[in-house]
Amino acid sequence: MIGCNHWDITQMNGSGKMDDATRCVHTALDPEPTTGAVHIPIFQTSTYVQNDFADHKGFEYARGDNPTRNTLQSAIANLESPHQEAYAYCFGSGMAAITTITQMLQSGDHIIACDDLYGGTIRLFNQVLSRYNIGVTYTDFVSRDFSSCLQENTKLLWLETPTNPLLSVHDIEELAKQAKSKGIIVVVDSTFATPIIQRPLDLGADMVVHSTTKYIGGHSDVIGGCVVTNNVELSEQLRFLQNATGGVPGPFDCFLTLRGLRTLELRMKRHCENAEHIASHLQNHPKVTKIFYPGLETHKSHYVAKKQMNYFGGMISLELEGGESAARTFAKNLKLFATAESLGGIESLINHPWTMTHASVPEDQRIQAGLSPGLVRLSVGIESKQDLLDDINHSLEKVFPK
Secondary structure (H helix, E strand, O other): OOOOOHHHHHHHHOOOOOOHHHHHHHOOOOOOOOOOOOOOOOOOOOEOOOOEOOEOOOOOEOOOOOHHHHHHHHHHHHHHOOOOOOEEEEEOOHHHHHHHHHOOOOOOOEEEEEOOOOHHHHHHHHHHHHHHOOEEEEEOHHHOOOHHHOOOOEEEEEEEOOOOOOOOOOOHHHHHHHHHOOOOEEEEEOOOOHHHHOOHHHHOOOEEEEOOOOOOOOOOOOOOEEEEEOOHHHHHHHHHHHHHHOOOOOHHHHHHHHHHHOOHHHHHHHHHHHHHHHHHHHOOOOOEEEEEOOOOOOOOOHHHHHHHOOOOOOEEEEEEOOHHHHHHHHHHHOOOOEEOOOOOOOOOEEEOOOOOOOOOOOHHHHHHHOOOOOEEEEEOOOOOHHHHHHHHHHHHHHHOOO
């Protein structure tokens, strides 16, 4: 089985289909030709010897191509778009990937973006793109109508689904139909979902972006990002910008990310199972004033999530009675949830968006998007779900003693 490509395996099982668990393990898994190594080695080199002037073996300089990076890109493209050809490009971080997409724009262009958006993306849009006369209008896409935000110069529709940190789920298919009828490119940040939960290209998106730092890498030990498209023209632009601007990951980073991707399906199922268990038990807690989890029927986007996603994700956000003081006490009394930035690793983490991930967002914009000082975000790991719930309940008892 080692080295079988997608078509080999589908022919072997006779179904014409491959389960995501198998795809994660076997996609782009070809033996290294020199040694027969099962996994792609770390090609730690900056340049490649050529036979003659401009006569090479497909590799000239490692900023442009590296075998380890190319393997990771092939694996991500196959996982994100298994039924149609797609092209993936990896970058040194999720923000480098997002920045590269914005470099396709011209001065005077306009973006429509969801208002509940990762703080780093908002910082880029507000404080960097504004220097180049690129405008951004933020809106609530849950209504599935962005017509009031349209301008003659609107070029991108920027979705994040589920969103960070309020976990709104946007109807990609419906919004993509509207955008494409007006010639607008649709970008979906699918970091919280991964290809295991949803595939935006199948729903009409033009580009998908991931912070591979999160679930795809999955072990909190590597920074990275990627963009995937099934559009040849957009692929050529991404390829050019990846090389021209140089924000590429190193081969060791690619090796670690590929290592993580091999167990993505296995891990995502556990993340989702644990999060659903915890959310269902917390939704009726008297001191939890709000809970945000798409798997709950009370969630405003539950219907869309049920239609669009295979599972409901491993992230939960909740507001506690008592505001920021209660949130701090809650975090300090947790034993299994470490207070940290980031998410998607095997270990559970807690984050306070107001002072951490979204601290750079203007306060009025945070409030308008629905954030509050009492909001905490849980990245639910793959530990025992009961141990995690017990830890949460114990901490809540410390915050709200009877």
